[in-house]
Structure formats: structure tokens, C-alpha cells
Amino acid sequence: MTDRVKGSILAFGGAACWGLSGCTGQYLFTYEGMNATWLTPIRLLLAGLILCAYYGIRDPRLLIAPWRSLRDAADLVIYGLAGVSCCQLLYFMTINLSTAGMATILQDVSPAMILAITCILARRAPRLFELASILLAMLGVFLLTTHGSLTHLVISPAALATGLLSAVCVVIYTMWPKRLQSIYPTPMLQGWAFVMGGTLFCLIFRPWAAGYVPGPVGILGIAIVVCVGNLLAFCCYMQGVKLIGPQRSSLYSFAEPATAALISTFALGSPFTLWDALGFGCIFVMLVLLSAGARTPVPQAQRSEAKS
Numbered sequence: 001m002t003d004r005v006k007g008s009i010l011a012f013g014g015a016a017c018w019g020l021s022g023c024t025g026q027y028l029f030t031y032e033g034m035n036a037t038w039l040t041p042i043r044l045l046l047a048g049l050i051l052c053a054y055y056g057i058r059d060p061r062l063l064i065a066p067w068r069s070l071r072d073a074a075d076l077v078i079y080g081l082a083g084v085s086c087c088q089l090l091y092f093m094t095i096n097l098s099t100a101g102m103a104t105i106l107q108d109v110s111p112a113m114i115l116a117i118t119c120i121l122a123r124r125a126p127r128l129f130e131l132a133s134i135l136l137a138m139l140g141v142f143l144l145t146t147h148g149s150l151t152h153l154v155i156s157p158a159a160l161a162t163g164l165l166s167a168v169c170v171v172i173y174t175m176w177p178k179r180l181q182s183i184y185p186t187p188m189l190q191g192w193a194f195v196m197g198g199t200l201f202c203l204i205f206r207p208w209a210a211g212y213v214p215g216p217v218g219i220l221g222i223a224i225v226v227c228v229g230n231l232l233a234f235c236c237y238m239q240g241v242k243l244i245g246p247q248r249s250s251l252y253s254f255a256e257p258a259t260a261a262l263i264s265t266f267a268l269g270s271p272f273t274l275w276d277a278l279g280f281g282c283i284f285v286m287l288v289l290l291s292a293g294a295r296t297p298v299p300q301a302q303r304s305e306a307k308s
Contacts (some may be wrong), residue, residue, distance in 0.1 A: 007243025011252035014237025019259025022091070022100035024221050026268055029096045032079020032218040036092035039208055042087060042222060047230035048194025054190045064193065066184055075180050076192055081258050084190065085197020092168035096300050097159035099270040101261030104142060107164030108257055112171035113139035116173065133289045135187025140282030147275035154275075182251055188232065217248035254284050 028034040055063045066072040087107075094103035112134045119126045126134065141164075147154050174195075181190055202208075214222065241249045257280065265272040 003120045006254060007240045007249070009240075010236045011240030011249040012255045013127065014233045014235070014240060015253045015255035016259045017233035017236065018265065019100070019256040020224050021103060022085045022095055022104055022234065022256075022260045023263040023268065024068075024093050024224045024229070026100040026264060026270075027091050028218060028221045028225075030268065031042065032214065032221060033212060034214070034218065034221075036089065036096040036214055037201070037205040038207045039205055039206055039222070039225065040089045040092050041198050042228065043198075043225050044088060044194045045198025045202060046222075046226045048191050048196075048198055050226075050231060051187055051191025052195055055185070055191060062184070063188065066180070066189070072180060072183070075177060077178040077196065077202050079173055079189065080193030080196040080305045081181065081200065083169055084178060084193035085200070087169035087173060088197065089201065090162045090169060092164060092267065094159050094163040097162065098155045099264045099268075101257060101264045101270065101272070102155060102159065103163055103166070104257040104260040105283055106160070107166045107170060108143065108253070108287070109141055109164070110167040110174070112165060112286060113171045114174060115290065117175070129292070132194075133286045136282045136286040136289070137237060138285065140279045142279075143275050143282065144279035147273065150187050163226065186238065194230070248291065251287060254287055255282070 025036075025039060029036070050065060066076050085279060089120055091107055094106060115126070115130050116134055119130065143155050145155055145160055153160060177189060237249065237253075240252065261272060261276070263281065264270040
């Protein structure tokens with residue numbers, strides 16, 4: 001099996017694991033009496049402790065190295081809290097307010113947001129494929145959330161707000177830690193992000209005071225969310241990125257909303273209409289355009305303009 005095939009399978013499998021995790025969260029919220037503010041702190045803390053324990057055994061000095069530099073520590077706090085942890089909380093809140101498929105596809109407009117910010121920072125107009133990608137993302141969100149109506153939403157305003165804010169958090173944790181990721185292993189940074197977020201949200205939401213005790217099915221669901229949705233998904237997807245690159249891997253990331261939509265519709269009974277299919281299609285075409293365009297060299301004049 002070639003590296004390209006292996007990488008494609010791993011990237012697809014990792015994204016599908018994220019989709020399965022979102023649907024597991026939807027099941028737990030619908031049938032097991034959990035809510036996002038109870039599940040998210042538990043999920044983050046357990047996954048973070050597992051990752052930090054692994055690096056603590058493997059290389060204790062590396063584990064604490066980011067905290068020895070004030071700049072590294074500040075970047076890690078912003079990445080971990082404003083990016084990773086808030087994204088997790090808002091994502092599960094969106095699932096709680098709508099469905100796993102809707103939450104995932106709203107989060108997947110983040111590449112268009114990153115593209116728009118990149119153009120602004122480079123002080124250049126978007127190229128044709130970039131402009132088309134941004135417009136497709138906007139059209140996809142419009143079709144998903146309104147079903148073509150100009151007068152009402154088919155999801156609650158709260159779900160739309162949390163879904164788009166989760167995409168903003170994706171932008172933060174994608175763009176902010178580039179310097180950190182050049183120095184430290186990404187899974188280790190992810191572990192600290194989970195620990196920080198889990199600790200903070202435990203103090204804010206106090207899940208132990210909710211009086212909720214999960215049954216056997218609830219415990220199994222938590223294990224799936226932590227082990228499959230955090231650990232397995234991340235390891236598979238990042239290995240896929242290593243083998244086939246981030247641009248091609250981003251295409252396979254569409255397995256996440258597709259998996260979430262299929263499981264949510266056929267296993268959990270969530271509605272899925274032609275308007276939803278059209279919205280998903282717009283987002284998918286956006287990802288294809290961005291992936292193909294990322295491999296197209298920028299003309300020399302544009303590169304010079306971006307540097308000026």
C-alpha cells in the first residue's frame with residue numbers, strides 16, 4: 001500500500017471518527033440526559049490527562065518546556081482556551097441545540113474565514129477561486145439554516161451563533177500556534193489545551209454539582225467521545241496529513257460532516273432535506289476549490305504585492 005493510499009485512508013478515518021463522536025454526543029444529549037456543559041469538561045480533562053501522561057512518561061522535560069518561556073506560555077493559553085477548548089464547548093453546544101450534522105458543517109466554514117483573514121493580512125484582493133470559495137461558504141450556511149427562506153431560520157438563532165463561533169475558534173487554533181507547532185509536538189500542545197480547558201470548564205460549570213450520574217450506556221458514550229473523538233481521530237488524521245499533506249487531507253475532512261449527517265439522519269432520526277443536501281454540497285465544493293487552489297502557485301506580481 002502506497003503512502004498516498006495510507007494517508008488517504010487515515011485522513012478519511014480520522015475525520016469519520018470526529019463525525020461519529022459528534023453523533024455520540026447527540027445521542028447522549030437526547031437519550032442519556034447529558035448536556036454540553038456537563039460532557040465537555042469531562043471529555044477535555046480525560047483526553048488531556050491521557051495525552052499529558054503519555055508525554056510525561058516519554059519526556060517529562062519536553063512536557064513542561066512550553067511553560068518555561070513567557071511567550072510560549074501565553075501562546076499556549078490563547079491556543080488552548082480561546083481556540084481548542086472553546087471550540088469543543090461551542091461545537092457540543094451546537095449539537096445540543098440542533099444536530100451533529102448541522103454543528104459539524106457550520107464549523108466547516110472555518111477555511112473560508114481563514115482565507116478571508118489571510119487576504120486581509122496580506123493586503124490583497126482574493127483570487128477568483130478564493131472569492132468563489134467564500135461565496136460558496138456563505139451560500140451553504142444560508143441554505144442549511146434557512147432552507148432558502150428570506151424570512152425565517154430552520155435552526156434556532158442560538159445554534160447558528162454557537163456554530164459560527166465554533167468556526168471562529170477553529171480559525172484561532174489553526175492560525176495562532178504556528179510558531180509553537182514548529183517547536184513542540186502538536187499532540188502535546190493539544191494535551192495541555194485539553195487539560196486547561198477541562199479544568200477551567202469544571203470550575204465554571206461544576207459538573208459534580210449537577211447531580212447527574214451516567215449509566216453504563218452513558219459511560220460507554222463518554223469513552224467513545226474521548227477515545228475515538230479525541231485520541232484516535234486526532235492521531236489518524238494528523239498521520240494522514242503527514243503522508244499526503246494538509247491540502248489533500250482537507251478534502252477527506254469532509255468525511256466528518258458526511259458521517260455526522262448520515263448517522264444523525266438514519267440512526268438518530270434527525271431530518272435531512274434537499275436544502276440540507278444543497279448546503280452540504282456548497283461547503284464540499286468550497287473545500288475542493290481551496291484544496292486545488294492551495295496547490296496553484298501565486299503569480300509573482302501577487303507575491304510581490306503581498307510582501308509590500
